[in-house]
Amino acid sequence: MSTFDQIFLKYYHSLLLYGLKFIRDENDVHDIVQEVFVTVWEKEKYTFSDAHLKSYLFNSVRNGCLNHIRHQSVVNKHIEKQELSLLINELNFYGSGEKSLIEKESLKEIYAAIESLPPKQKEMIELSRFEGLKNKEIAEKLGIPLRTVETRLFRALSGLRKVLTGKQIYILLNLVVRHKADNP
Structure with missing residues (x-):
């Protein structure tokens, strides 16, 4: 088993639970954790020391969750504006x-x-x-x-x-x- 596989097995579940503290949708958290591991793989961050890697993983998941929350907030505001615009148009019509x-x-x-x-x-x-x-x-x-x-x-x-x-x-x-x- 490669070092990356060992890291994935060691931290995946903990990172998923950690992400669920920020976001309730497990599928969204799963995607965020997967993206973090993709970055780890692509940038070969799995060669970091264990303490540094653990810190990197948890910070990355937290930041990914916060970015997701910000993005959802923007999406929700856009949806509300669209709904209100439709309502106004219908009321005017x-x-x-x-x-x-x-x-x-x-x-x-x-x-x-x-x-x-x-x-x-x-x-x-x-x-x-x-x-x-x-x-x-x-x-x-x-x-x-x-x-x-x-x-x-x-x-x-x-x-x-x-x-x-x-x-x-x-x-x-x-x-x-x-x-x-x-x-x-």
């Missing part, structure tokens, strides 16, 4: 009175979430989002302090963010914008 499929699917969940709010928070959402009133106008209409309106509205929106997805929040806010534009 169907903006002439007919609701998009996304809106139809989400509206029930949005309205159910609003209905589940405490009555005073629900009232704040309805006045600010559906009637288009500003916080000061709500305070005057209800005869309560502006700070109370702000607090109730903040709590209502925080509650909605906990139960709705980012897309549903976007749809809710977009419907308000369109509602205001349709009813000046």
